[in-house]
Amino acid sequence: xxxxxxxxxxxxxxERVERTxxxxxxxxxxxxxxxxxxxxxxxxxxxxxRLAGIGGYESVGLDIAGRRKAxxxxxxxxxxGDSPEALPACPxxxxxxxxxxxxxxxxVLEGSTLGGQFIRREVAARLGLTPDHGCAFFAGYxxxxxxxxxxxxxxxxxxxxxxxxxxxxxxxxATDTFTRLDDWFTGGTA
Numbered sequence: 001x002x003x004x005x006x007x008x009x010x011x012x013x014x015e016r017v018e019r020t021x022x023x024x025x026x027x028x029x030x031x032x033x034x035x036x037x038x039x040x041x042x043x044x045x046x047x048x049x050r051l052a053g054i055g056g057y058e059s060v061g062l063d064i065a066g067r068r069k070a071x072x073x074x075x076x077x078x079x080x081g082d083s084p085e086a087l088p089a090c091p092x093x094x095x096x097x098x099x100x101x102x103x104x105x106x107x108v109l110e111g112s113t114l115g116g117q118f119i120r121r122e123v124a125a126r127l128g129l130t131p132d133h134g135c136a137f138f139a140g141y142x143x144x145x146x147x148x149x150x151x152x153x154x155x156x157x158x159x160x161x162x163x164x165x166x167x168x169x170x171x172x173x174a175t176d177t178f179t180r181l182d183d184w185f186t187g188g189t190a
Contacts, residue, residue, distance in 0.1 A: 002160035009171040013178035027126045045070035056099040060155035072136040079134040100166035104173025113140035
């Protein structure tokens, strides 16, 4: 039930972010792809640090450390000849003060791994990059992506079933994450 609420509650924002990020437009050249990766890093790296500061993941069976992806972006930037040092960071991230907030935020980050499978194929076709060279971020968990998504879905469902009073908060955190990601990609500081 919570997964459906998340899908319904974020659908229009998800579509807006897809238009804003414009992945097809960023696959036309290596500099455009590099710019996109740099922007993703600016959102993911500080947000993953914030998420790591929340406790309780083990209570729903999530290994938060194993779900971090900013290091993959840095690896991709190095592989394509860019320096991942001193990258810009989004200064106005989603507020994450509880496990419910974290799960809503993770819905966005983990959900992107599913779309990443399609993007990975496009990056290979258009730029010749592979998960081993320049496209690890979009490869996500590789062959384990589906299983990792199902495990996340089970975790957020278990939490929402045990804490039904937090359902709206989980959805609000997901919408806030999409909104701030969209703002960051449009050049805003939010």
